[in-house]
Structure formats: C-alpha cells, structure tokens
Amino acid sequence: MRFPHFPSRPAWRRLAVALSIIPAALWLLAWAPAPAVSRTLSIVGTTDLHGRIFASEGRGGLALLGGYLANLRAARAADGGAVLLFDSGDTYQGGIESNLSEGAVVIDAFNALGYTAAAVGNHDFEFGAVDGWQSETPAAADRRGALKARAVQARFPFLAANLLEHGLTVAWPNVAPSLLMEAAGVRVGVMGVMTYDALSMTLAANVGGLTVTPLVAAIEAQAGALRARGAQLVIVASHAGGECSSFTVPTDLTSCDEWGEMFDVARRLPRGLVNVIVAGHTHAGVAHEVNGVSIVQAYSWGRAFSRVDVTVDGQGQVLGTRVFAPQDVCAREDAAGRCVAATATGSRPAHYEARPVVALPAVTAAMAPALDRVAALRALPLGVTLNGVVARGSGDDESPLANLFADALRALTPGADVAIGYAVGPGGLRADLPAGAVSIGALYDAYPFDNRAERMTLTGAELRQLFTVQLTRPRWWGRAFGVSGLSVRLTCDDGRARVDVRRDSGQAIGDDEVLTVAMSDFTAARARQLRAPVAGAGVAPAGPRPIMRELVARWLRQRRQVSAAEFTDRARPRWAYTTADSLANASSASGAAATCLPQPPP
Secondary structure (H helix, E strand, O other): OOOOOOOOOHHHHHHHHHHHHHHHHHHHHHHHOOOOOOOEEEEEEEOOOOOOOEEEEEEEEEEHHHHHHHHHHHHHHHHEEEEEEEOOOOOOOOHHHHHOOOHHHHHHHHHHOOOOOEEOOHHHOOOOOOOOOOOOOOOOOOOOOOHHHHHHHHOOOOEOOEEEEEEEEEOOOOEEEEEEEEEEEEEEEEEEEEOOOHHOOOOOOHOOOOEEOOHHHHHHHHHHHHOOOOEEEEEEEEEEEEEEOOOOOOOOOOEEEEOHHHHHHHHOOOOOOEEEEEOOOOHOOOOOOOOEEEEEEEEEOEEEEEEEEEEEEOOOEEEEEEEEEEEOOOEEOOOOOOOOOOOOOOOOHHHHHHHHOOOOOOHHHHHHHHHHHHHHHOOOEEEEOOOOEOOOOOOOOOOHHHHHHHHHHHHOOOOOEEEEEEEEEOOEEEEOOEEEEEEEHHHHHHHOOOEEEEEEEEEHHHHHHHHHHHHHOOOOOOOOOOEEEEEEEEEEEOOOEEEEEEEEOOOOOOOOOOEEEEEEHHHHHHHHHHOOOOOOOOOOOOOOEEEEEHHHHHHHHHEEEOOHHHHHHOOOOEEEEEEOOOOOOOOOOOOOOOOOOOOOOO
16 A cells, blocks of 8 residues: 655645745735825915905805815825915905905915915005004004914915015014925925015005015025925915916917016026916916926906816826816806806806815805904994995096095194095095994995005195196096095196196195195105105104094094085085096096096097
C-alpha cells in the first residue's frame, strides 16, 4: 500500500509562513492610498453688492444666492472637490437695511453663506465712525470704526494687500494682506487688493492717513510670498476690474475694454504667478483669460455671481481651468435656463448643477435679528412734523429738499454767511421727505451718506466758478445745488454758460468779496480743487465737523413744525433761469434745454 506523500517539517514551516503573510498583505492593500485622482475647486465670486440683500424683480437676493451655492457645494462634495467663495468689495453701502445697520445685516448673511474671504472696496469706508443714532456721533470717533466693526463680526478675513495706514500695512482686527489655507488637499493662497484711486472715490474724512500702493507690485510681493510658503494655487480678490459684453470664448477680448485695469495688471504679472482674479468695482461682467490668468467679475447688486473651476491632480498641481460666464441669480427660468418673471408662461424654478434652486432658509434666519433692529430704528420719530412733502426735485431744477439741507447748514454752522446744500443724484439726495411726522428712517432714505459739514472762505469769483462747473457738468442730472442766503441765475451767452450769484436780498456779490460758506466736505474738496493754490487760503477751521444728516436732524428738531412751502418761492427762486435757457430736459414739459449745457444721450 502506498501512502499519500506529506511534506517534510521544513516544508510545513515554509507553507505556514506563506499563509500567514496573506492576511497582512490583504490588510496593507486595504489601507494603501488609492491611485491619485484629479479634483475640482470651484472659485465663486460676488462683488459690488452695495447692500442689496433682497431680490428685486425676481433677480438677486442673498438667500437665493445661498440656494445656488448649496447646489454647487453638493456637486463638489460628491466629487471630492471644494467651493471657495469670495467677495470683491463695495459690499455694504447702498441698500437702506444695510445702511441703517452699517453693514451688519450683510455680514450676518455672509457668515451664513460661508464666505472664504473678502476684499475691501472704496465705498466700504463710507459709514465712517460707528453711529450712535440716538445722539450725534462724537467728532473724535474713529472714522474707520464701522468698517472695523464689520471685520470683527465676520467669520472670514478681510484682505487688503495694497492698503497702508501711515505708511504701514493696516493692522486692524481680522484684516490682513493675504491668507494661506487648504481646500480639498490643495494649499491655496489668497490676497485682496483695491483700485489705484480707491481713496479718491469715498468720503475723504474717513480715509485720512491711508494710501493705496500700485497693484502689480503689491500682487507680485504677496503672491511670491504665498508661493514661497507652499501655495499651489493663488487667487486675487480685487476691487478693480474690467468690462466685457461677450463671454463665449474666454481668450477673445474683442468685446472687452481690454486695457481695463485688471487686464493691464494681468498682462504685467509674471506668467504662472497668479491663477485666478475675482474682480469688481466696474459693475460689469468679465469671464476671460489674460496671460494665463482667469479673470471673472459678476456685475453688481447681487444679481449674478462669477465662477472658475480649477482642476488639480493628486499632488495639488493645477491641470487646467474652466471659466464660466456670469451666472444670473433668479428664482424662475424658462426652458432655455434664462431668467424670467414668476408669472411668465411655462416658467419653472431655476436650476443649477442639475437641481432646482431653493432659497437658503439659514440666510434669512441669520439676517432676521439685524432687520428687526433696523425696523425699530427706522420708526424712531425725529420730533418734527412737515405740513407737506419736501420734494428732492428732478436734479436739473430747483430742489426744495436741497434748499432745506442748505438752510440747516447755514443755521447751525457758526459764522456762515451762506450755504450750499447737496445736489440730487446717486451720491446725493435719494428720496423726498414725506408729510407728517418725520422718522429717522425717512431722513435716512433721503440722505444715507455720512458726509460731514464743513466751512471755508470763498471769494465771489470762486463761488461763481464752483457753480459754473457744477451747472455745466457733462451729466444731465444732479446739477442744481441747494443754496441758502444766495440766489443763482444761469443764462447762456452765445452758447456759453454765465452764472450770476447774489445774496438773497438781491445785492450783487463782487469778485473780491469774501464769504464764509457752509457746505459738505465733498463740495469743499471740489472747491479746493478749483482754487488756484494760495498759501493758507480756504483751510477749514479747526473744530467739530458734524455728520450732515445729524445736523439736519438737529435743525428739524429745533423747528418742530416745518412748512414745506418755505424752501421754494416761485416769485423769488433760489435758482433762476431764463425761459429760453431752462435747465430742463428737452423732453420735459418746461421747455427746451439750455443750449450752453451738455445734453442727455438720445
């Protein structure tokens, strides 16, 4: 009988060792890293919100923006990528709810939306000091207090790489030149910059001691430092931008103002240093590539957002980018995906990333406390009653409301002979003062800006020059200042404007006669620009410069009862024009436009 062959003892041992290795090998295979795969980082940008937190005519609204972001974040979560959300400045000033909360309601919403970082824009300085509301703001208050308060409130950093304070990088809480972060395993460097002349386009009183450095040098320095610290992707949030009208081919700039500020900057940067610029400031659209840099910008007022998808490999190296046209934020769309009114036939809820867009309740909830405070503040009475509407006017005729502001300035500015009130326009008076008991909200609706009252000396000749320049501006609205203690007459002589300025008594003001004039700091800055340099001339006296709105509120409280009729007198208008040379538009009922003035476009 033959017996089966069994391996010898050494053979058994070798087999046992081999079998014992198998579980360990299987365990190592289970825990070994998967083969490297690419990921997508979606870079999303908003800009120039200007406090528009709610939808208007079915477009925009921060809660609806949240719905778009939720869909995009779900898509990136599914493929292992990430969404980075940036704002490019001019965020708060504009919408009444934001103005009255000094931007707090916007930051509440941005915190809920999960912003990554925000650049600082020129209009973000316009709230100045933190308002007391119940009392006048102290003259010594920090003129950048409101902006600093918003930075402290934010759960994301404010970025300002080219903004210096007294020659040094700004050192405010939660404000920095740049940041280095990680997203989906990629080291991302981000910086913020603002346009070269940003500080000339805001309230001068709020930006004293600040300077803006050239963009290219600032970006090169920060991007180089971020790369040295290991950044694999560099993004610039920029309150400077460009303008394009077609977004079909990103490399085609024929529809663009191709020498716009950020296009010029991108051309001058070393290739490969910066990957993406999320632009702003010009209220226009951009979705283009310049010198290897993807530049995107999404208009203004929250009605759209921009997007760039950056694909990276397993080591975080950039493989490519995809630039998207500005994406409209809308509640309803047609079959082609275009925004339509809710009542449009065949409309459906807007879709994004293959899902219906649903407004994000968390954003609405986040804004609710600040909105409640705003509503209570708006309702506070000023303690004055108007017996009729004080109209702001059209901008090219006499403005009763501008005259009211001028009367208040003259009455409460010590030593003022005459006063100039604010003109109508986007940067001036915004709404009528309604009849009846006046509330803080009504006055704020009329004038939401924190300009300060100032006084300076002007000769009769300088005063005429200031009015002539104002009346002959190329814009066809907002030319007529309010005045107090003066009458101004415009006539045309052979196609040239001639302005005659008199005291309200009718007495002529001589060229060399010196008057102390109360006006806004903005108007005073314009007067100084027009004046030939004279050592020490026209310097504003030392002392408090109250916020104009607070000064007007004080004057109204002192009056208690005000007649709307006192701010215009048809028999003795403060602004006077010949019938043939009216300032009115050619399309208006009051006659042909003055032949010596720039005319509106057809």
